[in-house]
Amino acid sequence: MAGSRRRAGRDPLNVGRVLPAVLIAILLGGCSGVQSVLDPAGRDAEVLARLFWWMLGGAVILWVLMNGLLVYVSRIDTRPLSARAAEWLIIGGGIVFPTVVLAGLLSFALSEMPEQRAPGSGLTVSVTGESWWWRVEYLPDGAETPVVSANEIRLPVGRRSEITLNAHRVIHSFWIPALGGKTDMIPGRETRMSLEPTRAGEFRGQCAEFCGESHALMALGAVVMDEDAFAAWLEKEAAPAVPPESDAARRGQAVFNAEGCGACHAVRGTAASGRVGPDLTHVGGRVSLAAGILPMTAEALMRWIRDPEAIKPGAMMPGYDHLSDDDLSALAAYLEGLT
Amino acid sequence: MLGPRESSLWHMISAPTIWALHFCVVYGWTASVCARGPDPAAARLGIGIATAVALLGIAVVGWRAWRQWDYLDDYDYEHDGPSVEDRREFLGHAGWLLAIVSAIGVIFVGMPALFIETCL
Known part of the structure; x- marks a missing residue:
């Protein structure tokens, strides 16, 4: 006992004092940011955050009361209670007390x-969960054919949008903590939810049901836009791909065609019409690459195309490490230009 | 069928058994109605009826257990003697407490039907 106290006194880093501060800093880091339940930017997330704070408050009060009682009966007044x-x-x-508290909660x-579960309007x-990315299709009110996109969901602020969820091979779960609760995506069964964002901005979603080796790398960009900006964006998203402008991009398109990328990926307005992988018509306009894992930059595109397996284990896309750096760079320029 | 009330365990656990049956009926009924229909009104009606029937059953079982315990006759809540009376009172006492827990369980299981208006 005395020995341990001496050791603690000599502790140069003073772990006993520093450690709680570090833990608190880590915990507080979760209170805000693009993927925080406690920093809501949607009607449903506000409800859930309020529920959390009520539950936490109740738990803290109960904890203090219980431990206070324990200290009281074991230290302050240790006389035995009467049987009654x-x-x-x-x-x-x-x-009685737990029954009433639990019934209330x-x-x-x-x-x-x-x-x-309120229905959306408009x-x-x-959204379909794939291994390990998201197929996203927008269907504005009255439209017959969907606008196909991937790995990013954009929503208008101040309006409740309907979200229908499916899964391709295994169960996933759709969750954008800043906007609302999570809902499972189940193969062969359509589930639904609705989201009403209250604040424009960029947020982040995450697959919340273990779905295989790259489950942790299955994220989702979520962009909330003003109604007008959203309408303009959707119109642009519905349009075919812009033709390549620079020489490098034109060469990149030739590489894209020669390597057969269009067998799996669609670039609307060109011969590429594959449905296996994400639609790339406007890939350069997205906020992230590879389902929220990489930034949308030429370097990241090159790294991804060269060896997807190294970034996302188990990814279905084959690596193209036989391509020269020149070809890869041209391909990246082409894809980056698809805004 | 359940054996003599004074010595059979079956009477003691009949309230939790009703709770378990209620759980299965409510989940099975809701799943089948919502898969067929979906008809939330029918699901809620069925849950309401099943909950009322279960609570009635538990009330009867609990009342009988309370009588078997006969607490108000002798205010006896310790039943550790090797006698027929202690066995009878113990089984009644335990059955009564289990009936209370089962009633709370049935209410909690049925409560979502009061609030949730859709199948999905």
């Missing part, structure tokens, strides 16, 4: 649920 008092403590504190949580976004 003990009986009332057990019945009141062990049965359950009613509160359940009463918030219908709102989470826009429907269909």
Whole structure:
């Protein structure tokens, strides 16, 4: 005992004091940011954050009361209780009190649920979980053919949009913590949810159901835009790809065609019409690459095309490490130009 | 069928058994109605009826257990003697407490139907 105290006194890093500060800093880091439940930017996320704070507050009060009682009966007043008092403590504190508290919390949580399932108005976004990326299709009110995109979801602010969810081979779960709750995506069964963003900005979603080796690398960019900006963006997204402008990009398109990329990927307005992989018609306009894992830069595109397996283990796309740096760079210029 | 009330365990656990059956009926009924229809109103009606029937059953079981315990006759809640009376009172006492837990369980299982208005 004395020895350990001496050791603690000589501890040059003072771990006993530094460690709590470090832990608190790490925990507080989760209170804001693009993927935080506690920094809501949507109606549903606000409800969930409020629920969390109520639950946390209740838990803290109960913890303090319980431990206060423990200290009281074991340190301050250690006389034994009478049989009658003990009986009332057990019945009141062990049965009645938890039943009432749990019934209250359950009613509160359940009463918030219908709102989470409110129908959307206008826009429907269909998201399909693939291994390990997201197929995203926008269907504005009255439209017959969807606008196909991938790995990024854009929503208008201040409007409730309908989200329909499917999965291709295995179960995934769709979750953008800043905007709302999570919903499972199940092969062969369509599930639905709706989201009503309240603040424009860029957020991040994450697959929340283990779906294979690159589950942790299956993220999703989420961009909330003003209504007008969204309408303009959707119109642009629906249009065919812009033709390559620079020489490098034109050469990149030739490499794209020669390597057969179009067998798996679609670039609308060109011969490439594959449906196996993500639609690349406007890939350069997205905020991230490879389902939220890499920045949308020429270097990242080259790294990805050269060896997808190194970035996302188990990825279906083969590596193209036989291409020269020149070819890869041209390909990256072509894809980056597809805005 | 359940054996003599004074010595059979079956009477003691009949309330939790009703709770378990209620759980299965509510989940099975909701799943099948929502898969067929979906008809949330029918799902809620069925859950309401199943919950009312289960609570009635538990109330009957609990009342009988309370009588078997006969607490108000002798205010006896310790039943550790090797006698027929202690066995009878113990089984009644335990059955009564289990009936309370089962009633709370049934209410909690049925409660979502009060709030949730859709199948999905």
